[in-house]
Amino acid sequence: MARIAIVGSGFAGYGCARHLERALRPAEAEIVLITPMDYSLYTPLLPQVAAGVVQPRSIVAPLHRKLHRTKLLPGAARSVDLDAREVEVTKLCGDHVKVPFDVLVLCPGSMTRTFDIPGLAEHAHGLKTLSEAVYLRDRVMLQLELAASTDDKQERASRCSFLVVGGGYTGSETAACLQLLTSKAMRRFPELRGLLRWTLVDVAAKLLPELGDHLGEATERILRKRGVDVRLGVTVDKISADSAELTDGTTLPTSTVIWAAGVTPRPVVSSLGTETAKSRLVVGTDLQVAGHPGVFALGDAAAVPDLTREQGAVCGATAQHATRQAETAARNAVATLRGTALSEYRHQDLGFVVDLGGLQATADPLGVKLSGPIAQLVTRGYHLLSAPSGRAKARVSGDWLINALTGDDLIRLDFLQDSSGTLAELERT
Known part of the structure; x- marks a missing residue:
């Protein structure tokens, strides 16, 4: 056979x-x-x-x-x-x-995709696998808890500051969704009020360059409105346990660098x-x-x-x-x-969707430029249609409903508490 x-x-x-x-x-x-x-x-x-x-x-x-x-x-x-x-x-x-x-x-x-940047292999975290997503949520929540447990101003600033490298699809959505999560979580940490910082950097001149001008510009506008510091034309030069040096010479205090600079x-x-x-x-x-x-x-x-x-x-x-x-x-x-003839592959992109959390999204289905709640409705619909099984569609829609009605529990699962969380370990490279 x-x-x-x-x-x-x-x-x-x-x-x-x-x-x-x-x-x-x-x-x-x-x-x-x-x-x-x-x-x-x-x-x-x-x-x-x-x-x-x-x-x-x-x-x-x-x-x-x-x-x-x-x-x-x-x-x-x-x-x-x-x-x-x-x-x-x-x-x-x-x-x-x-x-x-x-x-x-x-x-x-x-x-x-990684580069020969000092500290990247030891300190950066990705979002390509399910284990990385679970680890990242736990890490972000832990940083806020640790910041609240210390009176050291430098440590607080570092733990409350998050850096996302890469302004593509993954980086933009990750910055948006996690910024929304941490903003809501800050209500439980009044002692940290005013310290939360999210920075998104990319060496390109605009966000989402592979998806067209509309999605990139609308996404950047929404992120900036939320308080995300979007820096374009710049990337990371060096990473340490509590800071990141950028190519423009500035140093950001941060204990969490999320690496989403392509695949x-x-x-x-x-x-x-x-x-x-x-x-x-x-x-x-x-x-x-x-x-x-x-x-x-x-x-x-x-x-x-x-x-x-x-x-x-x-x-x-x-x-x-x-x-x-x-x-x-x-x-x-x-x-x-x-022993029959082969077929050619031909497909015209139907447009893209970018979920920015809450009621915010950007989309261009069939070339129609959308942003805000209407784009979010289209985005959620697209994901439900594309989910890999009927059971997945039901669970995802149920999760969205429960989250909208009850909010987030703001807990750590700690399944990977003994993991280094590095790209090499969680992506098995």
Whole structure:
């Protein structure tokens, strides 16, 4: 029996497996999904998990419930041998195995992009995984509690000051949602009144540059109105346990630096040895790696030509594209086994939404520019439509309702109290 190996269980991998189960006859091929997780994560709502608005389990789709014919291999793909047509996998128990394949669908997702900045590896925290979202919420709440427990003015200033690096989708939403959480929490800490500081920095000249002028300008306006110090054209030069030096020469007292300065594909992508563009695999419009029939790459791992834009443009690393590329990849994997023609991937972005917490959001569905409560209604609707399962949709909508009616409990879960919280540990890099 032929074997289709899928690497990754994000939007692309999970979606591809579901489409393959529908398209293939039971005896036609074996589907193996290689992933360290037993769930698919709806990452756009991670900032809301960090802010306590949505519960962690609400934004996952359990693979054992949703996939019925796909075999799960719990481990991380380390390398791909295109000549032998094998994937080398390190299982979670530590064993190393080689998985032969007839068709490979490579979509391992991405990890937070870092730079050689002193102190970044030791002191910065990310928001790419569920564990990072839970850790970040606990850390932010702990800083306020520790600040309230000391009379040292320097320590108070450092613990009440939060720095977000990266003005993209994740950074903007994280700053907005956590600023709202801490502003409400300050009512419980009257001794800290006036000390709360949120700073968002980005080396670009505007926020959300990849999403267009409207979303960036509207988001910046809302953040500044809330008191977030937005600094553009500047980034971090050095990080210590209680401060961060910026490239403009200023030093900010802060005990919490949230690093959201973009993503990069997982290391397994570079093991293929084929052409890449900004670390993403170069593929054709059929998602196939040139010269290697039956090897497909998509999502954050691939630079997929965007047929709806000018020649040379590639699809953005967005959930919209990954979800739709999954269907094309599944169709082409089946076509490879059956010896039929492959399909091209073509999708026009339908617009983007940015949830800024509370009643505030910015959105441009189908090019219609929105902000405020109406944009928030559109944003919430989009997330409910895109959530990975019916159960996830029900839980997310329930979490939103409960939070709106009862507010936040302002507690720490402390599941990761012994963790360093570094990018390397919580993203398993």
